[in-house]
Amino acid sequence: xxxxxxxxxxxxxxxxxxVSLFISLAIVAVSVFVENWVLYNLIGICICVACIKxxxxxxxxxxxxxxxxVVLTISVITIISHxxxxxxxxxxxx
Numbered sequence: 001x002x003x004x005x006x007x008x009x010x011x012x013x014x015x016x017x018x019v020s021l022f023i024s025l026a027i028v029a030v031s032v033f034v035e036n037w038v039l040y041n042l043i044g045i046c047i048c049v050a051c052i053k054x055x056x057x058x059x060x061x062x063x064x065x066x067x068x069x070v071v072l073t074i075s076v077i078t079i080i081s082h083x084x085x086x087x088x089x090x091x092x093x094x
Contacts, residue, residue, distance in 0.1 A: 027042065027043060028043070
């Protein structure tokens with residue numbers, strides 16, 4: 001059954017890519033209308049799994065270095081945006 005999903009539709013696009021595209025679009029569409037932190041965590045987990053499959057880390061050391069660079073980059077961008085933006089990026093209360 002799952003072998004049929006690996007058949008190419010157009011060049012490098014497979015049926016399983018189309019299925020995952022529709023599922024991810026449905027999750028994102030729901031998250032636009034429903035502000036639920038569980039759904040955002042689910043999207044975050046899916047992005048992490050996709051990155052692991054995309055980058056094919058050869059060792060755990062490479063994965064830790066990559067994770068450290070990503071965390072450092074996000075931290076720097078968050079700190080800079082806190083002082084540049086008029087309203088904080090995560091200030092939903094006001």
